[in-house]
Amino acid sequence: MGVVGEIVMESFDGRLWIVTVVLLVLQCSHGVAGRVPAMFVFGDSLVDDGNNNYLSSIARSNYFPYGCDFSMGPTGRFSNGKTFVDYIGEMLGVPYPAPYADPNTVGARMVGGVNYASAAAGILDDTGQHYGQRYSLSKQVLNFEDNLNQLRAMMGATNLTEYLAKSIAVMVFGSNDYINNYLLPSIYSSSFTYSPPAYANLLLNSYARQLLVALYSVGLRKFFIAGVGPLGCIPNQRATGQAPPGRCVDNVNQILGTFNEGLRSLVDQLNKHPGAIFVYGNTYGVVGDILNNPASFGFSVIDRGCCGLGRNQGQITCLPFAVPCTNRNEYVFWDAFHPTQAANAILALRAFTGSSPRDCYPINVQQMTLINKF
Numbered sequence: 001m002g003v004v005g006e007i008v009m010e011s012f013d014g015r016l017w018i019v020t021v022v023l024l025v026l027q028c029s030h031g032v033a034g035r036v037p038a039m040f041v042f043g044d045s046l047v048d049d050g051n052n053n054y055l056s057s058i059a060r061s062n063y064f065p066y067g068c069d070f071s072m073g074p075t076g077r078f079s080n081g082k083t084f085v086d087y088i089g090e091m092l093g094v095p096y097p098a099p100y101a102d103p104n105t106v107g108a109r110m111v112g113g114v115n116y117a118s119a120a121a122g123i124l125d126d127t128g129q130h131y132g133q134r135y136s137l138s139k140q141v142l143n144f145e146d147n148l149n150q151l152r153a154m155m156g157a158t159n160l161t162e163y164l165a166k167s168i169a170v171m172v173f174g175s176n177d178y179i180n181n182y183l184l185p186s187i188y189s190s191s192f193t194y195s196p197p198a199y200a201n202l203l204l205n206s207y208a209r210q211l212l213v214a215l216y217s218v219g220l221r222k223f224f225i226a227g228v229g230p231l232g233c234i235p236n237q238r239a240t241g242q243a244p245p246g247r248c249v250d251n252v253n254q255i256l257g258t259f260n261e262g263l264r265s266l267v268d269q270l271n272k273h274p275g276a277i278f279v280y281g282n283t284y285g286v287v288g289d290i291l292n293n294p295a296s297f298g299f300s301v302i303d304r305g306c307c308g309l310g311r312n313q314g315q316i317t318c319l320p321f322a323v324p325c326t327n328r329n330e331y332v333f334w335d336a337f338h339p340t341q342a343a344n345a346i347l348a349l350r351a352f353t354g355s356s357p358r359d360c361y362p363i364n365v366q367q368m369t370l371i372n373k374f
Contacts, residue, residue, distance in 0.1 A: 035369045036092045037163050038113035039085070040220070042140045043172030045119035046338060047085045050076030052119045054101035055133035059119035063320040065307055069328065069341055078119060080306065080324065080334050081341030085115070085170055087348030088224075088365065092168065100135075100143050106150070113167065114147055116140035122177040123203045123210075130187055131180070137173055137207070141214040148218060164219035165275065166372065168365070171211070174228040174259060177203055179236065179337070183252065200258035208266055216276060222368050224351065224360075225267065226281040227260040233291055235305040235314025236336040246303060248291075260284055264361055271362075275373040280361045286350045289358070290332055290343065297346055299332050306331040306340060 041047050045059065053062045053076045060076065061067075067074035069081035076099070077083050089096055097113035098105040105114060118135035120128030125136045135143060152160050181188045182199055190199060211223065231237055232252030243249045260282075267280040294302050306325040307318035317336040318324070325331060334340040339347065350359040352366050 032091065032093050032366065032369050034093070036094060036166060036168055038111065038167040039089050039092055039094050039097055040113050040144065040167060040169045041085050041097050041115040041117050041172075042137065042144070042169065043085075043117040043226075044121045044176050045078040045117075046175065046226075047083050047115070047170065047172045048076060048078060048099075048117040048119045049083065049085075049096065049115045050099040051101040051115065051117060051135060052076060052133075053099070055118070055135075057120065057132040057134055059128070059131040059134065061119070061318075065318065065322060065324045068324065078335070078338045079341055079344060080328050082344060084172070084226075084339075084344045084347050084351075085117075087345055088170060088352060089113075091348065091352045091366070092369070100140075100147070107154070110147055110151060111154075114144070116143050117172065120176055120180055121173070122181060123173050123207050124177055124181065126188070127177045127181040130184075137210055138214075141210055144215070145218065161219055165221045167220065168222045168224060168368065169215060169220050171223060171225045173207065173226075174203065174263075175231060175337075178228065178252075178256065179231055179234075182255075183231075183237075196255035197258045200255075200262055203259055204262045204266060207263075208270070211270065211278075212273070216270070216273060221275045221277060221373065222371075223270075223276075223278045224281055224365055224368070225263060225278060226351075227263055227283045228256050229283040229287040230291070231256065233287070233302075234337055235303070235308060235312040235333050236317075237314075238303055239311040239314035239336070241311065256284065267361065277363075277368050277371055277373070279363060279365065279368055281351045282358060282360060283347065285358045286347055287332075287343075290346060294332065298329065298342065300327075300330040301325075302332045304331075305333045305335045307334060308336050 052060050061078045062074050062076045095112040097115040098109050100114050100116045120131040120134040121136050123137050128134050182190045185191045230253045232249035237249045264280045267278040270278040290297050291302050305313035309316040314336040329342040331340050332343045354360045354364045
């Protein structure tokens with residue numbers, strides 16, 4: 001499979017997993033409501049909820065069948081339904097953060113949080129440039145600072161300080177810096193310039209600078225930082241034919257090790273700063289558990305997309321008005337790159353209630369909401 005690790009669980013039908021998560025969402029949101037005033041989302045297409053709709057980009061998903069299982073239809077979310085942060089927001093008891101690029105995201109609509117994520121975005125500014133416009137990490141930070149000025153004018157400096165300290169920032173970066181940069185030598189020179197460990201360190205240094213200098217320094221204190229999942233197992237990489245049928249592309253997964261291990265170590269370093277609460281989400285481990293034991297989570301298809309064309313339905317991603325699979329809750333991957341709603345539900349649940357470093361480190365998101373150091 002190309003992923004290590006197993007988890008023993010009672011076998012669930014995919015639909016029962018969704019029902020289980022919904023019930024836990026209701027339970028968690030009731031207990032957390034009021035403790036977290038806002039959620040600010042920074043990242044890529046895994047958590048973009050419509051920002052790229054307003055950019056000159058070919059990385060868009062504001063068309064059917066994207067959103068076919070979402071109450072608001074195709075919004076720009078890269079899934080058939082809810083994303084990872086949609087579930088996290090429900091568990092936190094906050095509204096879905098509005099996309100920054102939406103002209104209506106002003107005034108009171110910002111108070112519950114804002115989503116700055118952008119499809120094709122990376123930690124590095126040039127990552128994903130072949131897709132057109134996107135908000136890189138540095139640009140997303142600038143967009144946040146723009147909103148911060150508006151929020152300060154609305155609530156005053158003292159109230160803003162407490163508001164930011166209680167809010168949670170969700171960071172989902174790194175995947176594009178590999179699949180839309182380092183692993184595309186015909187377009188980007190990074191793989192010729194850097195060894196895998198050196199490239200990981202380049203990413204980590206850039207990431208740390210933005211986290212500390214740009215976000216922590218202005219008052220955010222609680223951060224959930226997701227690691228990169230096993231990219232060698234997504235349909236897009238399986239479709240390259242670099243691995244035998246039924247297997248992941250192991251060398252792609254292996255080069256991620258330095259980055260994920262470094263990100264976890266970075267969390268330890270950042271937690272030494274006054275009032276800081278940084279949590280590392282072990283995306284690689286959780287997705288690995290799902291891929292190694294799919295039936296335990298209600299999945300029957302792990303090697304191809306529910307919507308897409310070509311080998312593993314991963315050579316061409318989901319096109320407008322394509323007909324997706326009907327048993328979507330049994331698929332781990334929705335398209336060539338992104339998880340289904342069912343997989344996102346599990347990722348969110350493990351991040352929110354996880355009890356071991358296999359899920360998140362050093363604590364989970366729910367525990368983070370109980371800590372106030374301001």
